[in-house]
Amino acid sequence: KAGVTQTPRYLIKTRGQQVTLSCSPISGHRSVSWYQQTPGQGLQFLFEYFSETQRNKGNFPGRFSGRQFSNSRSEMNVSTLELGDSALYLCASSPFTSTDTQYFGPGTRLTVL
Amino acid sequence: GQQLNQSPQSMFIQEGEDVSMNCTSSSIFNTWLWYKQDPGEGPVLLIALYKAGELTSNGRLTAQFGITRKDSFLNISASIPSDVGIYFCAGRVGGSSNTGKLIFGQGTTLQVKP
Numbered sequence: 001k002a003g004v005t006q007t008p009r010y011l012i013k014t015r016g017q018q019v020t021l022s023c024s025p026i027s028g029h030r031s032v033s034w035y036q037q038t039p040g041q042g043l044q045f046l047f048e049y050f051s052e053t054q055r056n057k058g059n060f061p062g063r064f065s066g067r068q069f070s071n072s073r074s075e076m077n078v079s080t081l082e083l084g085d086s087a088l089y090l091c092a093s094s095p096f097t098s099t100d101t102q103y104f105g106p107g108t109r110l111t112v113l
Numbered sequence: 114g115q116q117l118n119q120s121p122q123s124m125f126i127q128e129g130e131d132v133s134m135n136c137t138s139s140s141i142f143n144t145w146l147w148y149k150q151d152p153g154e155g156p157v158l159l160i161a162l163y164k165a166g167e168l169t170s171n172g173r174l175t176a177q178f179g180i181t182r183k184d185s186f187l188n189i190s191a192s193i194p195s196d197v198g199i200y201f202c203a204g205r206v207g208g209s210s211n212t213g214k215l216i217f218g219q220g221t222t223l224q225v226k227p
């Protein structure tokens with residue numbers, strides 16, 4: 001089975017721009033979660049989608065949004081980028097079974113200049 | 114909000130030594146997870162714990178879910194060079210065991226000297 005894929009792997013943007021990141025979960029997985037990883041704050045939960053519905057949301061401003069499509073692929077959007085948005089954005093998928101196994105992708109490294 | 118305190122922040126040990134790291138919180142969690150992250154990769158799940166007092170092993174790794182549900186530890190026995198990486202604990206709050214958001218510790222960076 002192919003793993004979780006994220007595109008693009010690297011991205012450079014300037015302040016004020018917006019960005020869209022993409023995540024393709026493992027085939028058959030219906031739950032997708034997004035995390036932001038920074039040296040100072042560590043791994044922080046952004047949101048989780050299951051069957052195209054947002055199930056959980058972290059404590060991030062409304063500039064961070066996401067969606068999930070019927071094929072379980074997910075996108076995350078950040079509008080009006082700020083310097084502090086520079087981070088590794090990780091996507092994780094899980095089949096939504098009684099186990100908690102979340103499989104992470106390699107991440108998208110976003111740099112805001 | 115909920116926070117996890119993971120310690121130590123970093124460790125530099127000799128190959129063959131045992132390693133111990135732990136996470137504590139003032140909040141109660143219904144699941145504890147331990148992940149390892151290699152450079153340039155996403156975290157990989159090592160061990161999942163679902164019940165207070167549960168002790169689970171995965172090869173040379175052993176983890177326990179604290180009785181109070183506010184802490185967990187991970188032990189690595191007989192460390193080898195490929196154990197190098199960042200280890201994260203994560204606790205799940207809210208919902209059933211497979212719902213609810215994950216909160217991660219700050220990570221323990223492990224370096225192993227051959």
